[in-house]
Amino acid sequence: MLYGSFGHFQASRSGVHKGGLHSTLVKAGFVATRISVTSLNQEIVRALAREGIPSVGMSPFACGWSTQRRNLASANASQIIESLHAGFVPVLHGDAVLDESLDCTILSGDVIIRHLAQLLTPKYVVFLTDVHGVYDRPPTDPNAVLLKEIEVDDNGGWSIVKPALQGNRKGVEISVAAHDTTGGMETKILEAAVIARLGVDVYITKVDTEHSLRALKGDVNTSSDDWLGTVIRAAK
Ligand SMILES: Nc1ncnc2c1ncn2[C@@H]1O[C@H](COP(=O)(O)OP(=O)(O)OP(=O)(O)O)[C@@H](O)[C@H]1O
Ligand SMILES: C=C(C)CCOP(=O)(O)O
Structure with a gap:
């Protein structure tokens, strides 16, 4: 949303x-x-x-x-x-x-889509936003790295699968705009993790791009480098 x-x-x-x-x-x-x-x-x-x-x-x-x-x-x-x-x-x-x-x-719309995913178990869920996906730090930082794949385990813990990050870059740092009343990207990631634990893959990507069209069609392949976005899925 x-x-x-x-x-x-x-x-x-x-x-x-x-x-x-x-x-x-x-x-x-x-x-x-x-x-x-x-x-x-x-x-x-x-x-x-x-x-x-x-x-x-x-x-x-x-x-x-x-x-x-x-x-x-x-x-x-x-x-x-x-x-x-x-x-x-x-x-x-x-x-x-x-x-x-x-x-x-x-x-939040992010809470609504999580509730609907729990009720309807769709094939996948797409979040469209104004950045390419989840970064390891706010994307306003020129050194921010786009996280292509995140896995969520049964306890709700999650790990970055792709790209492989070194040492002190393994966490995610998020900033939330002062006017935001629902938690911004942090809420999106938390709700996406709940959806992923249902076995439903979540794609977070940028609106009005070829990447968003592909995500909406479910045509996302994380092993190819030409799709920009973040996939959040359950650990196997
Ligand atoms: N680590 C991060 N990774 C990705 N985006 C981040 C991060 N930290 C902060 N942000 C900010 O989060 C914003 C997107 O979250 P936001 O909740 O505003 O999403 P939205 O879906 O576009 O808006 P809304 O939920 O209001 O409809 C981006 O503009 C980005 O700058
Ligand atoms: C009424 C408001 C501010 C809607 C907020 O919903 P969200 O931007 O989807 O978190």
């Missing part, structure tokens, strides 16, 4: 992700956040319709989804599943939702 910064500025400015709906500022931020993300959702549905793809926009908040300390508490997917059976492509988005402890928070 790629929503860029849609919703994040509105949410972070008023602190919607931290809760506190009794405050007029948070309430207004909640509304502004939803206007932003639902507007983008409508644009995406319209763009897909122009290409002849019958998609339907679905908002987690409007579907009654809610959280408990930011973890999904109620997330009935029957409307999504029925829409798929009826031949529609459901398009969801990260949303401002009600939270049982905090009053309200921001539910």
Whole structure:
């Protein structure tokens, strides 16, 4: 899912992700956040319709989804599943939702896709973002190395399979933008690891590139060097 910064500025400015709906500022931020993300959702549905793809926009908040300390508490997917059976492509988005402890928070699209993967066990999952994949350090650093393959074990521990990194370069360092309310690339990797443990390969790659088209078709071969992206999969 790629929503860029849609919703994040509105949410972070008023602190919607931290809760506190009794405050007029948070309430207004909640509304502004939803206007932003639902507007983008409508644009995406319209763009897909122009290409002849019958998609339907679905908002987690409007579907009654809610959280408990930011973890999904109620997330009935029957409307999504029925829409798929009826031949529609459901398009969801990260949303401002009600939270049982905090009053309200921001539910990330990365958490939503993990929940749907747990329910539907797809062949693979693709995350499209604004960089080529997961790097060993923030890609703003010219020495950052793109990690092509990461394996996740049964305990959730993970190791970098490709490329082979030397000594003190074996970890991943992540930075998160100040306006980001859902944890940025860190959340993406954590949720991708949960999906990979289901036996579902996850591809993280850059939107609007040949690499994204190949990932969307499931045409990814990590042994060839011409695909740019990160594959996260379960250890064999
Ligand atoms: N180690 C890292 N590897 C890859 N990207 C990183 C790393 N550290 C920080 N980043 C930053 O993470 C950003 C992508 O994460 P982000 O959560 O913004 O993804 P998105 O899917 O594009 O946006 P959104 O989730 O808001 O729709 C990149 O712009 C990149 O600069
Ligand atoms: C409402 C917002 C800010 C959506 C956030 O969702 P994400 O960018 O997918 O983590």
